[in-house]
Amino acid sequence: MVGLPARGKSFISQKIVRYLSWLSIRAKCFNVGNYRRLAGGSKPNAEFFAPDNIEGQRIREKAVQMAVEDMMNWFYEDDGVVAILDATNSTRQRRDWVLKLCRENAIEPMFLESWCDDQDLIFRNISEMKTTSPDYEGCDPDAATQVFYERIEKYVSVYQPLEEVLDKELTFVRLINVAEQVVINRIETYLESRIVFYVMNLHIKPRCIWLSRHGESVYNLEKKIGGDSHLSTRGMEYARKLPELVRESTGDANLTVWTSTLVRTGETAQFLPYKQLQWKALDELDAGVCDGMTYEEIEKEYPEDFKARDEDKYEYRYRGGESYRDVVIRLEPIIMELERQENILIITHQAVLRCIYAYFMNVPQQESPWVSIPLHTLIKLEPRAYGTKVSTVKADIPAVSTYKEKGTSKVGEPAHCTPAPTIC
């Protein structure tokens, strides 16, 4: 990363790590500020960051060394794929040092600069920072803001942005005021291009995402998986109740409804007075030869498959069907479009919602297929600068539970499920 303090570097780093991890690409962020606090530079005053402060410089230098050392260990010992060195890297001299280090270790370097002259944006970042950064824990907020502005000034005097001509041999991306303008230079590999496309699509306008499963279906009642059945009587009741639930959660805000192409999500959305869009990519995980069967039937007819799925539910691919991993891959364009959009309500299926939820809530891959997402419940996600806030509203309409615990073919109220995390 390259950029002055309060330019959203850590926000962008964390988003990238979350996105790549979700796609099963090992990614990790090394935040030099955290190492600086470890190295003895906690709760520093602004002077600490002055270019001529010898003690400050020594500690900051040590912090970078520690971060880089951990990063290298991670690459070699933990098979790391994408590491993010989250620091200001504000001078060409420092970047040359990073570059040399990468080249010596056969690491492909890409510089990602967040450049910002929108004062409102900077002010918002600082406000966020003073309440979340350990550097200002327990400080008076106004004093913290003042110290932070002074700290930024120390960097401004030496800061050298990436330049289209001077740095033309580097692989780099410059994000100007989030993604109002983007400059991309010498992007060469697949991963680089994925990351660039992802950051290009980020925005920081406040908005919410709502998630809901379809109402209870006839197949749910019959304990069958897959299929394309209609809603049950109680499922229809949920569909009729949904507009009210949504309105209570949104106020008067406008939104767009996304459904799958299956009958039960369309029926669930039918009374909502918003623009609607169908996505094939939101269809339920394809159970292949097991489509339309109950778990008991699957256990009897395909006992080995039944066991294999319990053992590694994320990787298990139904014969002629899909695994959770397959679903994540086909959901990638949905996630990309979700990042671009504002208010969206997604009405889809259990496995698909688990994958979408895992992206926003950073649920580890092995746990995501076991997260409990009950029927007749509206989930609200509020993306914030450093995570996502979750709240849920249960419609007061009974429904069966479709949760299947590990090691049994019974479905029912989960006793040992992975509870959906509500903060990340």
Added chain:
Amino acid sequence: MVGLPARGKSFISQKIVRYLSWLSIRAKCFNVGNYRRLAGGSKPNAEFFAPDNIEGQRIREKAVQMAVEDMMNWFYEDDGVVAILDATNSTRQRRDWVLKLCRENAIEPMFLESWCDDQDLIFRNISEMKTTSPDYEGCDPDAATQVFYERIEKYVSVYQPLEEVLDKELTFVRLINVAEQVVINRIETYLESRIVFYVMNLHIKPRCIWLSRHGESVYNLEKKIGGDSHLSTRGMEYARKLPELVRESTGDANLTVWTSTLVRTGETAQFLPYKQLQWKALDELDAGVCDGMTYEEIEKEYPEDFKARDEDKYEYRYRGGESYRDVVIRLEPIIMELERQENILIITHQAVLRCIYAYFMNVPQQESPWVSIPLHTLIKLEPRAYGTKVSTVKADIPAVSTYKEKGTSKVGEPAHCTPAPTIC
């Protein structure tokens, strides 16, 4: 489009139109050069393009007017979605005029500049131009080159590139030396972001793409569709022969092999001495409830579906399965990655190959599901500046035909198939 002559504007325009059309987005290119020739400016000398040539300017002005008029008619009468005005649009004054026109007609304008100072690249474009442009038909090639350089000079004197500060209110993309550096400004809509990502991934290095179906499978012999069967004896023979066929076509060039996740493509690729990659997105069109059936069984069991599929094969979605349209959508990331890569050999399935072939060869949607792609045949695609060259090599190993003609459930040598176009 914005750019001096010989900067690849028409190449980029045509690629975008082909890509969007393949994704079912109505797109069309309006090439002002073609209108200029109609308006009386055919076979012009360099002087014709001088900023102070009154007659030249009158004709060029008329050409733009004609192009824009046709473009507007196309938007309104043919439900056009993305029009490309392929012209130099070299001054800010001209671009302001286009901008005003768009705004008055509720059209979202995006400027795409191809800027190039790589003299080799320009020279290659000019060489291509003098052999393909109607302006130089029948001219001595050296003289044509000379005239073309002079013509470019006339534009250089007045050319105003897009600028990051001056034009910061516009939605624009600047491609610098193809996509070595890319500047993106105020990209706001989904379609804009798709187009930007697409052009970012284009390259013009010479390379080839080879396509092959898997060898004949056991299901092919049994006339069954779908499934995940092994190769037949003859199919295995094709797999053993494939390395030789490929080597004869590639010479010593290196390549990467892409297969689907199904057994028959892996078996076909097993003797190839190249790096291999499996893509779930390359799996055969999912026939849903009809998977594993013969066409005769489908006709008997699902007569209405059988008829509906024949009537609109592109749109027909198998119950619980996919349509050709669905396959195109899941192939989009494959096409994007193909554009980025160099030599690739794809071993996959009939329907999937029809879709990939349709992209490269600009086959209209309604025809693509009927294109004949026989077994045991290696297809070579060579992308050129203005189209794709195709050649095929048949392995001398017999195989059944899996081609099903319209209106029958019989498979066999096609009598009335859509022949695969071999030039586009």
